[in-house]
Amino acid sequence: MNxxxxxxxxxxxxxxxxxxxxxxxxxxNEELQVVLLDKHNYHTFQPLLYQVATGGLEPDSIAxxxxxxxxxxxxxxxxxxxxxxxxxxxxxxxxxIGSLSYDYLIIATGSTTNFFxxxxxxxxxxxxxxxxxxxxxxxxxxxxxxxxLLTSDLEERKKLMNFVIVGGGPTGVELxxxxxxxxxxxxxxxxxxxxxxLMKINLIQSSESILKGMSEKASEKAExxxxxxxxxxxxxxxxxxxxxxxxxxxxEDHFKSSTVIWAAGVKGESINGLxxxxxxxxxxxxxxxxxxxxxxxxxxxxxxxVACMNSEKYPYGHPMMAQPAIQQGRLxxxxxxxxxxxxxxxxxxxxxxxxxxxxGRNKAVVDLPKWKFQGVFAWFVWMFVHLFSLIxxRNKAVVxxxxxxxxxxxxxxxxxxxxxxKNKNEYSFKNEI
Amino acid sequence: MNxxxxxxxxxxxxxxxxxxxxxxxxxxNEELQVVLLDKHNYHTFQPLLYQVATGGLEPDSIAxxxxxxxxxxxxxxxxxxxxxxxxxxxxxxxxxIGSLSYDYLIIATGSTTNFFxxxxxxxxxxxxxxxxxxxxxxxxxxxxxxxxLLTSDLEERKKLMNFVIVGGGPTGVELxxxxxxxxxxxxxxxxxxxxxxLMKINLIQSSESILKGMSEKASEKAExxxxxxxxxxxxxxxxxxxxxxxxxxxxEDHFKSSTVIWAAGVKGESINGLxxxxxxxxxxxxxxxxxxxxxxxxxxxxxxxVACMNSEKYPYGHPMMAQPAIQQGRLxxxxxxxxxxxxxxxxxxxxxxxxxxxxGRNKAVVDLPKWKFQGVFAWFVWMFVHLFSLIxxRNKAVVxxxxxxxxxxxxxxxxxxxxxxKNKNEYSFKNEI
Numbered sequence: 076m077n078x079x080x081x082x083x084x085x086x087x088x089x090x091x092x093x094x095x096x097x098x099x100x101x102x103x104n105e106e107l108q109v110v111l112l113d114k115h116n117y118h119t120f121q122p123l124l125y126q127v128a129t130g131g132l133e134p135d136s137i138a139x140x141x142x143x144x145x146x147x148x149x150x151x152x153x154x155x156x157x158x159x160x161x162x163x164x165x166x167x168x169x170x171x172i173g174s175l176s177y178d179y180l181i182i183a184t185g186s187t188t189n190f191f192x193x194x195x196x197x198x199x200x201x202x203x204x205x206x207x208x209x210x211x212x213x214x215x216x217x218x219x220x221x222x223x224l225l226t227s228d229l230e231e232r233k234k235l236m237n238f239v240i241v242g243g244g245p246t247g248v249e250l251x252x253x254x255x256x257x258x259x260x261x262x263x264x265x266x267x268x269x270x271x272x273l274m275k276i277n278l279i280q281s282s283e284s285i286l287k288g289m290s291e292k293a294s295e296k297a298e299x300x301x302x303x304x305x306x307x308x309x310x311x312x313x314x315x316x317x318x319x320x321x322x323x324x325x326x327e328d329h330f331k332s333s334t335v336i337w338a339a340g341v342k343g344e345s346i347n348g349l350x351x352x353x354x355x356x357x358x359x360x361x362x363x364x365x366x367x368x369x370x371x372x373x374x375x376x377x378x379x380x381v382a383c384m385n386s387e388k389y390p391y392g393h394p395m396m397a398q399p400a401i402q403q404g405r406l407x408x409x410x411x412x413x414x415x416x417x418x419x420x421x422x423x424x425x426x427x428x429x430x431x432x433x434x435g436r437n438k439a440v441v442d443l444p445k446w447k448f449q450g451v452f453a454w455f456v457w458m459f460v461h462l463f464s465l466i467x468x469r470n471k472a473v474v475x476x477x478x479x480x481x482x483x484x485x486x487x488x489x490x491x492x493x494x495x496x497k498n499k500n501e502y503s504f505k506n507e508i
Numbered sequence: 509m510n511x512x513x514x515x516x517x518x519x520x521x522x523x524x525x526x527x528x529x530x531x532x533x534x535x536x537n538e539e540l541q542v543v544l545l546d547k548h549n550y551h552t553f554q555p556l557l558y559q560v561a562t563g564g565l566e567p568d569s570i571a572x573x574x575x576x577x578x579x580x581x582x583x584x585x586x587x588x589x590x591x592x593x594x595x596x597x598x599x600x601x602x603x604x605i606g607s608l609s610y611d612y613l614i615i616a617t618g619s620t621t622n623f624f625x626x627x628x629x630x631x632x633x634x635x636x637x638x639x640x641x642x643x644x645x646x647x648x649x650x651x652x653x654x655x656x657l658l659t660s661d662l663e664e665r666k667k668l669m670n671f672v673i674v675g676g677g678p679t680g681v682e683l684x685x686x687x688x689x690x691x692x693x694x695x696x697x698x699x700x701x702x703x704x705x706l707m708k709i710n711l712i713q714s715s716e717s718i719l720k721g722m723s724e725k726a727s728e729k730a731e732x733x734x735x736x737x738x739x740x741x742x743x744x745x746x747x748x749x750x751x752x753x754x755x756x757x758x759x760e761d762h763f764k765s766s767t768v769i770w771a772a773g774v775k776g777e778s779i780n781g782l783x784x785x786x787x788x789x790x791x792x793x794x795x796x797x798x799x800x801x802x803x804x805x806x807x808x809x810x811x812x813x814v815a816c817m818n819s820e821k822y823p824y825g826h827p828m829m830a831q832p833a834i835q836q837g838r839l840x841x842x843x844x845x846x847x848x849x850x851x852x853x854x855x856x857x858x859x860x861x862x863x864x865x866x867x868g869r870n871k872a873v874v875d876l877p878k879w880k881f882q883g884v885f886a887w888f889v890w891m892f893v894h895l896f897s898l899i900x901x902r903n904k905a906v907v908x909x910x911x912x913x914x915x916x917x918x919x920x921x922x923x924x925x926x927x928x929x930k931n932k933n934e935y936s937f938k939n940e941i
Contacts (some may be wrong), residue, residue, distance in 0.1 A: 117924040133568035135922040142698040155654045221588045265575040489568040491550040
């Protein structure tokens with residue numbers, strides 16, 4: 076990999092998401108060599124992927140070049156590489172561009188879509204964890220509308236205009252809301268010769284409420300917002316299968332749809348090589364101790380979505396969101412530096428700053444630890460927090476400009492099929508990184 | 509295609525580039541049915557493709573959704589379709605989504621890269637006529653740098669960092685300048701462990717001067733700018749072949765390079781079906797009369813790059829640029845309306861507003877009919893004209909914001925490999941629309 080061996084200990088970080096970046100930042104300009112590995116050359120701001128998928132933002136404005144982030148840092152190396160194996164005994168990772176030894180290893184690989192073993196669903200539904208996947212969804216929505224124009228078969232047209240989103244978490248809710256706004260403001264103008272009433276947006280949730288991680292009030296209000304926007308919300312309904320045409324469920328309702336988006340589950344993006352006992356089954360996350368250490372390995376840590384730290388308050392690990400990832404990354408950097416200086420590490424305590432979701436124009440729900448509110452003000456808070464969290468001034472400015480424009484003009488102008496999806500949806504294309 | 513037959517005559521326009529859009533605009537809200545066909549759902553502002561390729565702009569900001577452009581126009585239809593054949597006798601076009609009859613046909617398909625029959629060059633070089641192709645170039649540049657980091661073979665590294673641009677027209681010159689600025693400002697920071705002196709940018713021109721269509725002064729000054737930026741300009745050198753490794757020429761100089769961009773020629777994007785005599789050989793443009801009519805067909809017109817109108821001043825047709833395309837589109841719309849009202853058509857006279865090219869920061873050349881100037885002021889004029897010509901307020905604003913940011917920060921922040929190219933460069937991927 077052409078990375079020099081120095082007298083400094085080498086910290087290898089796998090993944091440039093929220094967790095990995097926070098750890099790397101904490102280790103800047105110390106007596107350490109830091110190597111960051113990622114399969115993309117950019118950081119993805121995942122909370123706004125749904126706006127890329129629905130034509131509200133350009134992909135470049137929610138991505139930030141990883142090299143730029145660190146290009147003035149001494150002893151820092153970035154390599155564009157996919158890690159394929161961890162060898163804890165040899166203290167070495169294998170990657171697509173060769174192997175690399177480490178003194179400390181930080182696994183910050185994040186999460187990937189969980190299809191719970193259903194290969195049909197994996198094959199036919201769309202996922203939205205990366206920028207290329209979001210562009211696939213954008214293309215498919217628009218391509219289906221173009222096709223709906225052409226068919227004279229009413230059933231076929233209905234199927235092309237029927238959208239099913241599986242999973243009532245923040246991703247599913249935000250995407251359903253954005254689609255509903257496209258239905259209201261954009262698509263009737265763009266497709267005046269289509270009967271827009273045929274367009275249906277279904278949000279399917281297996282349990283009895285949406286936004287399960289949030290307060291009851293937030294969940295109710297979000298559902299209310301969605302229904303007002305014209306989304307059909309299905310609760311206590313479990314999707315069993317999808318053959319590319321029909322979504323079958325455990326209830327009476329089945330859905331003929333050409334576009335099914337799977338937002339019903341995530342799992343850790345774990346890597347081959349660490350012993351089986353390190354992995355929490357099903358969730359595929361690494362079991363870590365209070366210092367994010369993947370025991371029994373003293374020098375291997377996992378942070379963010381891929382880490383599962385059990386505590387009294389969080390018996391199944393912390394929520395798979397940006398905040399725990401950032402906080403764990405920051406603390407781990409401090410802990411590694413402390414250990415190198417012979418000091419004690421501090422255990423991780425999650426500072427829950429709250430959570431929020433946006434449903435549409437002037438419609439959001441916010442749960443702060445001491446205050447829960449919904450509506451216009453929540454929507455402004457949501458926007459401010461997300462704008463503030465984006466990396467880079469240019470990104471902030473471009474996103475802000477797009478939001479102001481979209482707000483004033485009731486528009487989403489990046490509805491471009493730049494990366495056509497249809498007739499290419501072989502598995503290989505779908506999973507392109 | 510599900511387009512209603514009305515009592516209005518139907519005008520079918522193939523292509524939503526500068527020419528097609530100008531014609532469509534001129535036919536708005538008249539007693540006509542207008543059908544616009546394009547293989548993309550967006551208009552591409554081709555003059556700025558090189559900035560997408562070099563990470564200065566996001567693709568979405570130089571594209572505009574075609575449906576949005578016309579979504580408040582009566583009797584206007586857009587279809588996402590590729591036209592495969594023209595049947596003049598039956599007054600019908602065949603497309604990827606079925607056939608369509610016309611009363612008037614306007615061919616505005618633009619131009620495509622001309623490899624002059626060299627299949628090796630077609631296979632191994634990069635072209636830059638569309639957004640996906642520009643993104644391929646952006647990815648390849650960055651991927652080659654990532655790879656250059658990894659190899660310990662100096663010759664291999666030199667090859668990966670050696671860029672060859674064939675063709676000294678505006679495209680080649682602007683791209684060479686932008687690459688030179690990346691070399692100066694961006695890449696040394698992003699790749700501090702690479703010896704940036706190994707990076708070479710070669711611009712190869714077969715004739716004795718670059719920017720042949722412009723004034724001698726502009727050509728000389730542009731060359732001067734390029735050389736100051738560190739570009740190696742090769743004149744009177746003809747590229748004969750490229751096998752994916754070595755560019756061979758008719759001179760003594762050969763170039764080992766992993767990235768060869770072919771900007772040495774364009775030809776009309778003609779369509780099967782019109783008789784051979786309509787086509788100017790080699791250039792593949794339709795021979796048209798003074799009214800842009802493809803004789804002997806009274807109701808078939810060609811405008812823009814794909815049209816070749818011989819005149820005393822332009823014996824080989826008008827230059828393949830935006831201005832003739834826009835002017836021909838506008839006049840043709842008026843002429844069709846005139847004919848429908850029994851009035852006479854007006855012959856086309858090209859109003860040459862001049863031409864310009866930018867080489868880099870504060871460096872451009874502008875030839876106006878009565879004034880030729882170079883340098884900082886030319887650069888501001890270039891920017892103003894391009895900003896003003898972009899379609900859509902949002903695009904103008906985003907591009908402006910990026911330019912201001914890039915100017916102040918000496919940066920180009922969209923250096924993201926969102927669409928990986930390497931190891932995928934089979935012919936099929938390369939030519940994806």
